[in-house]
Amino acid sequence: MLVYIHIPFCDSKCSYCAFNSYVDKFHLKKNYMKALQKQLAYELQRFQTKKESIETLFIGGGTPSTVSPQLYEEIFALLSPYLMKNAEITSEANPNSATKEWLAGMKKLGVNRISFGVQSFDKEKLKILARAHTPQMAIDAITHASDVGFYNISLDLIYATLGDTKDLLANDIQMALSLPINHISAYALMIEEGTAFANRPQMSYEQLSLTKWLFNEIQNHGFTQYEISNFGTYQSLHNLGYWQYKDYIGAGAGAVGKLGLTRLYPQTGIEAYINDPLHIRQESLTDEDKRLEKIFLGLRSIVGVEKNILNTQEQKRAKILLEEQKLELKENIFYNHNYLLADEIALFLNS
Ligand SMILES: C[S@@+](CC[C@H](N)C(=O)[O-])C[C@H]1O[C@@H](n2cnc3c(N)ncnc32)[C@H](O)[C@@H]1O
Ligand code: SF4
Structure with a gap:
């Protein structure tokens, strides 16, 4: 079983981000x-959690580094x-708030993996994305994490942004790999409703040849791609757990949990969540929802x-893809090695 905890506070709002976070509610921390604690206690019961059974804990946001270690x-x-x-215990962190003291405090609590939102090492790109840090602040924060003893360090990059060039991305990768990290998440910029970029959809600009080059470049440095956006010499067990369709507790405003065929949604507003952290909406999934999601x-x-989760028609189509060498079959599991084709392959299988 996995646990996700959502921290819905941010110092500022980035141009692209639609995650549930607030910049003006720090007084409610x-x-x-406290409310998180109440929901977690309730979920541990609901999930009939056994001692020493949680494989991974992920503290995400929002910005977990806006909350002091004492409050955790x-x-x-x-x-x-x-x-x-x-257990793998990860916390996300932003370069402007993850001080050496914060990192040391979280390590003392048991956190053993830090995932930094860096997005780019290009000053101008960071400004366009409305990030609250400079490239140097990201370099310092990652160095501090290593100095206080973190070995598992990841950083997030954003690509497919208007203005990206091969040189810019090459510099991002070179900078990233010069730092003591063992994991990179590289996300194609998505335009989300309600964000500053919603009125500037041209900001998302993917050049497929550049994406392929980027993926190869990261892999050439020994960081294996284990999902469309994730690369590393270490593979996050929390990420893998989601893709293996494991159950997870989702605690916090706007978090999502999954227990069997039920999705669990706590309230998204911070005040509403604090008032009643046990007000959790349930949504039932069908076996077919589960099957399609597992394929995807x-x-x-x-x-x-x-x-064996594919029906007869899908198995016939999978056989065609095997012959075309677009899929590989090993011990009764079909593997796709070109993640950029994943959606297309899923569509073909279900057509
Ligand atoms: C939930 S955010 C939290 C991380 C942390 N607050 C930070 O910004 O450093 C995790 C990551 O999602 C990615 N992300 C968020 N919105 C995105 C979007 N619209 N398109 C692509 N990537 C996005 C960013 O790379 C970000 O670092
Ligand atoms: S990307 Fe991170 S810091 Fe920026 S608004 Fe989203 S959660 Fe907050």
């Missing part, structure tokens, strides 16, 4: 962390008996698709 203490005290001995997730990642 303490009450929010009670949550860690609650969860620690349920965490496996070597499996084709986008190294998880692959079990042959």
Whole structure:
């Protein structure tokens, strides 16, 4: 089982981001962390969580580094008996707020992996994305994380942005790989409703040849691609868990959980969540929803698709793709190696 905790506070709002986060509600932090604790206690019961059974914990946001390690203490005290001995415990962090003290404090609590939102090492691109940090601040934060003893460090980059050139991306990759990291998430810019970029859809500009070049460049440095957006010499167990369709607790305003065929949605507003963290909407999935999602997730990642979840028609089409060498079959699992074709292959299988 996996646990996701959402921290819905940010210092500023980036031009592209539609994640549930607020820049003007810092005064609610303490009450929010209490509410999280209440929901987590409830979910541990609902999921019938056994001691030492949680494989991964992921603290995401928003910006987890806007909250001091002290405010996480009670949550860690609650969860620690349920965490496996070597559980992967990740926190996202922003370069402008992840100070050396914050990083050391989180490490002391048990966090063993940090994922930094960097997006680019180009000053101008960071401005366009409305990031609250400079390239140097990102370099310093990652160096500090390594200095305080983190070995598993990841950074996020955004590509497919208007203005991207091969030189710019080459510099991003070169800078990233000169730092003590073992994982990169590279996301194609998506235009989301309600963001500053919603009125500037031209900002998302993908040049397929550049994307292919970027993927190769990252892989040539020994970072294996294990999902369309994820590369590393280390593969995040939390990410893999999602793609393997494992159950997960989703705690916090706007988080999502999954238990069997039920999705669980706590409220998104911070105040509403604090007032009633146990007000959680349920949505039922069908077996067919699950099957389609497993096909979709499996084709986008190294998880692959079990042959026996495909119906007869789909198996026939998969055989055609095998002959065309677009899929590989190993021990009854179909693997797609070109993740850029994942959606197309899924469509073909279901057509
Ligand atoms: C949920 S955010 C939180 C990370 C952290 N607050 C930060 O910004 O450093 C995780 C990552 O999602 C990516 N992301 C968010 N919105 C995106 C979008 N519209 N298009 C592409 N990537 C996006 C960014 O790379 C970001 O670092
Ligand atoms: S990208 Fe990160 S810092 Fe920027 S608004 Fe989204 S969650 Fe906040």
